[in-house]
Amino acid sequence: xxxxxxxxxxxxxxxxxxxxxxxxxxxxxxxxxxxxxxxxxxxxxxxxxxxxxxxxxxxxxxxxxxxxxxxxxxxxxxxxxxxxxxxxxxxxxxxxxxxxxxxxxxxxxxxxxxxxxxxxxxxxxxxxxxxxxxxxxxxxxxxxxxxxxxxxxxxxxxxxxxxxxxxxxxxxxxxxxxxxxxxxxxxxxxxxxxxxxxxxxxxxxxxxxxxxxxx
Amino acid sequence: xxxxxxxxxxxxxxxxxxxxxxxxxxxxxxxxxxxxxxxxxxxxxxxxxxxxxxxxxxxxxxxxxxxxxxxxxxxxxxxxxxxxxxxxxxxxxxxxxxxxxxxxxxxxxxxxxxxxxxxxxxxxxxxxxxxxxxxxxxxxxxxxxxxxxxxxxxxxxxxxxxxxxxxxxxxxxxxxxxxxxxxxxxxxxxxxxxxxxxxxxxxxxxxxxxxxxxx
Numbered sequence: 001x002x003x004x005x006x007x008x009x010x011x012x013x014x015x016x017x018x019x020x021x022x023x024x025x026x027x028x029x030x031x032x033x034x035x036x037x038x039x040x041x042x043x044x045x046x047x048x049x050x051x052x053x054x055x056x057x058x059x060x061x062x063x064x065x066x067x068x069x070x071x072x073x074x075x076x077x078x079x080x081x082x083x084x085x086x087x088x089x090x091x092x093x094x095x096x097x098x099x100x101x102x103x104x105x106x107x108x109x110x111x112x113x114x115x116x117x118x119x120x121x122x123x124x125x126x127x128x129x130x131x132x133x134x135x136x137x138x139x140x141x142x143x144x145x146x147x148x149x150x151x152x153x154x155x156x157x158x159x160x161x162x163x164x165x166x167x168x169x170x171x172x173x174x175x176x177x178x179x180x181x182x183x184x185x186x187x188x189x190x191x192x193x194x195x196x197x198x199x200x201x202x203x204x205x206x207x208x209x210x211x212x213x214x215x
Numbered sequence: 216x217x218x219x220x221x222x223x224x225x226x227x228x229x230x231x232x233x234x235x236x237x238x239x240x241x242x243x244x245x246x247x248x249x250x251x252x253x254x255x256x257x258x259x260x261x262x263x264x265x266x267x268x269x270x271x272x273x274x275x276x277x278x279x280x281x282x283x284x285x286x287x288x289x290x291x292x293x294x295x296x297x298x299x300x301x302x303x304x305x306x307x308x309x310x311x312x313x314x315x316x317x318x319x320x321x322x323x324x325x326x327x328x329x330x331x332x333x334x335x336x337x338x339x340x341x342x343x344x345x346x347x348x349x350x351x352x353x354x355x356x357x358x359x360x361x362x363x364x365x366x367x368x369x370x371x372x373x374x375x376x377x378x379x380x381x382x383x384x385x386x387x388x389x390x391x392x393x394x395x396x397x398x399x400x401x402x403x404x405x406x407x408x409x410x411x412x413x414x415x416x417x418x419x420x421x422x423x424x425x426x427x428x429x430x
Contacts, residue, residue, distance in 0.1 A: 050362035051323060059308075066308050069363075070322070072287070073314035080307055092295055093274075093281050099288035106318075107285070108266060111326040118327075121351065126343040136336065147265035148284075 109141030324356030
C-alpha cells in the first residue's frame, strides 16, 4: 500500500493513525500542499485525485492500481479488510456514535479550515479574516463535539478503546492550537487526547515524525 | 424509529432514501430550520443534537432513547442493522469508492451550503455574496464528483445498484438547482440522477412529499 500524504494534513494524519494501529506497512508518498502552488494541483496528482486533496490510499496489487480518497472512506476500508485490532466498537449503537463523533470533525469542522481552498476564498474574494473564520467554526464544532462526547466517553471518546472518533480528534486539536483556538472549555476532549498521545501508534503518526516534516 | 427531519435538508433526505430503500417504517418529526430563528436552535432540540442539525435518528427500544446524528453515521448504522436490500456493493474496493463519492458530497460540498450557519457568516460577518459562495463550492465539488464517478458509474454511480453515493447525489443536485448552478458539465451525474428518480424509494423521500413541505 502507498499513502499520498502531507505531514500537517489532518485527514492524512487520521489514515496514518489507522495504518499504525493496525500494524500495516506502507510506502509514504509526500504531496506538498503549499510549495509551487500546491503539488496537489499538478496535472499528475489530479489523475490520482480530482479533488486535489490528500490522503489517497493506493493498492498496487491490482492493474490499474486501486485508489481510494476521502479519509473516512479509507478508514472504513481498512476496518473491513483488516478488522483486528478494531477501530470501531462491537455494539451497533456505539459504532454509530463513534462514526457520529468522527463526522462532527470530518464534515462539521475540518472543511472550514481547509487552507488553500476555503481560507483562500475568505481572504482573497471576501477580504475577510481567515483566522477569525477558522476560530469561529472550530470553536462551534468543538463545543458540539465535547457535548456529544460526554455521553459516551471513557478513556477514549467511545468507551475504553480508541475508535474512528479518536482518530479524528487528535489531528483536529492540533489544528485548533495552530489557529490559537482556546481549548479550556473542552476538558473531555483534552483528557482523551492525552490518552491517545500515550499510545505509540498515535505517536508514530504525528506530523513531526513524517519524512516530509519541515524542521 | 423516529426521524428528526426538515423537508429540504439534503442530509435528512439522504436518510429518508435509505429508510425507504430498506422498507423501514418510521415516525417523521419535523424540525423547521427557518421559522422562529430555527427550531434546531431551541433548547429542547439541543438536547437531541448539540450540533443543531437534522437529521437525527432516534430508537425508542432503549431507555433513555438511543440517538444518532450525522447522516453518514446513520447510513452506516442502517446498513449494519438492516443489510438487505444493501446500499453498498459487496466488493471491498467498490464499497470504498461508494463511500468516497458520498464523502465528496458530505464533507466536500454540503458543508458549504449549510444555510443558517455558513451562509449567515458569509453574508452578515464578511458582507459577501452567499449565492456566489455557494455556486463556487458546489461547482468545484460537482466537477470532482463527475470526474471520480466516471471511473465506476453504470446505471448508478457505482455499477448497477444504488449506493450511499447515489443517496448523497440526488439531494445535492436538487440543492445545486436551487442555487442556480449550471449542470451541463456533469452528464454522468445527471444520467444517474434520472435512474434514481425512476425508483419509487427515491421518489418517496423527495422534499415535496414530506409532511412539512411548504406549498
